[in-house]
Amino acid sequence: xxxxxxxxxxxxxxxxxxxxxxxxxxxxxxxGIKTAIVNLDExxxxxxxxxxxxxxxxxxxxGAQTTDKGGRYIxxxxxxxxxxxxxxxxxxxKFVLCPSCKNPETEIQIKExxxxxxxxxxxxxxxxxxxxxxxxxxxxxxxxxxxKGKKAATASAIASGQSITEIAANHTTSSSxxxxxxxxxxxxxxxxLTKKIKAEAAALKQQEIEVADDDWAVxxxxxAIEARARELEGLSLGAENPExxxxxxxGEWLLQEGGEDKEELPSDIEIYKKIVELEIxxxxxxxxxxxxxxxxxxxxxxxxxxxxxxxxxxxxDPENEKAFLGGLERYLGLENQDLIPALPKILMSxxxxxxxxxxxxxxxxxxxxxxxxxxxxxxxxRKAAKSFVKWLQEADxxxxxxx
Numbered sequence: 571x572x573x574x575x576x577x578x579x580x581x582x583x584x585x586x587x588x589x590x591x592x593x594x595x596x597x598x599x600x601x602g603i604k605t606a607i608v609n610l611d612e613x614x615x616x617x618x619x620x621x622x623x624x625x626x627x628x629x630x631x632x633g634a635q636t637t638d639k640g641g642r643y644i645x646x647x648x649x650x651x652x653x654x655x656x657x658x659x660x661x662x663x664k665f666v667l668c669p670s671c672k673n674p675e676t677e678i679q680i681k682e683x684x685x686x687x688x689x690x691x692x693x694x695x696x697x698x699x700x701x702x703x704x705x706x707x708x709x710x711x712x713x714x715x716x717x718k719g720k721k722a723a724t725a726s727a728i729a730s731g732q733s734i735t736e737i738a739a740n741h742t743t744s745s746s747x748x749x750x751x752x753x754x755x756x757x758x759x760x761x762x763l764t765k766k767i768k769a770e771a772a773a774l775k776q777q778e779i780e781v782a783d784d785d786w787a788v789x790x791x792x793x794a795i796e797a798r799a800r801e802l803e804g805l806s807l808g809a810e811n812p813e814x815x816x817x818x819x820x821g822e823w824l825l826q827e828g829g830e831d832k833e834e835l836p837s838d839i840e841i842y843k844k845i846v847e848l849e850i851x852x853x854x855x856x857x858x859x860x861x862x863x864x865x866x867x868x869x870x871x872x873x874x875x876x877x878x879x880x881x882x883x884x885x886x887d888p889e890n891e892k893a894f895l896g897g898l899e900r901y902l903g904l905e906n907q908d909l910i911p912a913l914p915k916i917l918m919s920x921x922x923x924x925x926x927x928x929x930x931x932x933x934x935x936x937x938x939x940x941x942x943x944x945x946x947x948x949x950x951x952r953k954a955a956k957s958f959v960k961w962l963q964e965a966d967x968x969x970x971x972x973x
Contacts, residue, residue: 576617576674577667578659587674589616592658594651605649611641613658617666617674623709627661628654630704664703669922670695670877680713698924702965814855816848821859828863835864838879845883854893857883858942861897862905869909870919877923884925891930894920896942903947910951914958921962928962935959 576587593608607613607625614621625643629636632653634646645654666674668690675691678699686699686706699706823844828835836844841860842851850856860883865872873880884890902910909916917935920926935955938948 576662577672580672587616589613592651592654594649594654596648603646603648605645605647605654607643607645607654610643617662618676619666619678620712622712623665623705624658624661626708627665627705628657631657631660665699665705668693668695669697678709678713680710684710686710816850817853817855817859820844820848820850820856821863824859824863833866838876841879842882851883852885854887854889857890858893858897858900861894862901865901867906867909870912870915873916873919873923873925877925880925881923886924886927888927888930891926892934894926895930895934899942899948899951903943903951907950910954913951913954917955917958932959932962 572591573588574591575582575585576589577585590609590612592610592613595606595608596603597606598604607628610621610624614624617624621643622638625636625638625645628634628645628649632645632647632649634649636646637644662674665678665688666676668674668676668688671690671693673690673692676688677691679687679689681687681698684701686701686709688697688699690696824835824841835841845851845856857880860876860880864876880894884894898916902913917926917931921928921931935952936959938945938952940948942948943951
């Protein structure tokens with residue numbers, strides 16, 4: 571029997587989590603044709619999930635009826651083993667792998683009525699399963715009133731023996747964490763997302779609602795920094811607001827420390843200490859500055875690298891979430907327009923990581939605003955984001971229809 575890595579994206583030959591390849595057998599003919607999965611028990615055992623979960627998932631994804639009779643697992647229709655294996659990758663990503671460390675040592679737990687979470691025994695990360703998937707209802711019926719899972723912990727970056735949470739406890743008062751309704755959709759949904767986008771992307775008409783430019787926004791562009799430097803040298807008139815000056819100082823400190831390519835940035839712990847030192851923790855402008863100066867061309871990978879810091883600062887606060895998107899809008903629209911086409915993937919990443927809620931993304935993506943960038947730039951950014959926003963809106967409608 572051939573074995574492959576449970577996470578097939580991991581090509582390390584010494585990866586210790588293995589599973590047997592799916593073996594299938596097509597039986598019958600005509601309307602009675604069906605596919606028997608010969609070794610589903612062994613595959614499910616390697617994944618530490620009931621085989622009934624897997625066969626039901628196949629049925630939902632392939633649009634076919636399934637049966638489970640005494641260890642004999644049937645999917646109606648003719649399905650090649652390779653097709654089932656690809657489908658299994660989706661199940662593994664959604665219901666097995668930890669989205670943080672990609673380790674399969676996870677348990678599915680009931681957090682509260684109708685909410686399932688994945689508890690990773692390897693890294694301790696707790697993630698929510700997407701409640702819109704039909705398999706969730708099947709699992710809830712199967713498990714019944716099972717053991718409740720622990721509350722999701724705030725991600726923290728560890729360095730010098732201290733976590734961001736520990737530093738915050740020493741310098742700032744703790745604030746209550748808002749409960750999140752946004753469930754995590756795994757990375758392998760890219761194929762499904764692409765299909766949905768291509769199906770009706772052309773039909774989407776961008777709603778343009780003008781938003782008043784009343785709020786001050788942190789400007790970390792090169793021109794703005796140079797202008798502030800001239801003010802400090804007495805070469806121009808106008809006194810900077812002392813409140814704003816702290817955010818500008820923070821952003822310019824990051825840019826100076828990180829170098830031209832932002833590849834030598836301080837550690838997350840050092841960044842957080844600077845935030846505490848400047849007394850700007852918990853401020854939306856702080857998050858906005860980070861979104862402008864923390865990233866370069868490897869933005870999506872860097873979101874993972876700084877996940878602990880970002881989660882700590884954003885903390886499921888809608889104002890912080892909006893500020894983060896505003897900072898990204900400034901960075902993409904004014905500093906790195908080559909990354910604008912990648913915006914759907916960027917939004918998927920921050921949505922997957924539970925940094926930005928579905929509601930905030932939809933609200934932000936549906937309105938053209940002059941708050942952070944000129945109107946024409948805002949239109950360009952929103953246009954790039956509209957496919958992902960439409961996908962979120964359709965998923966909401968499907969969820970309401972199912973309810």
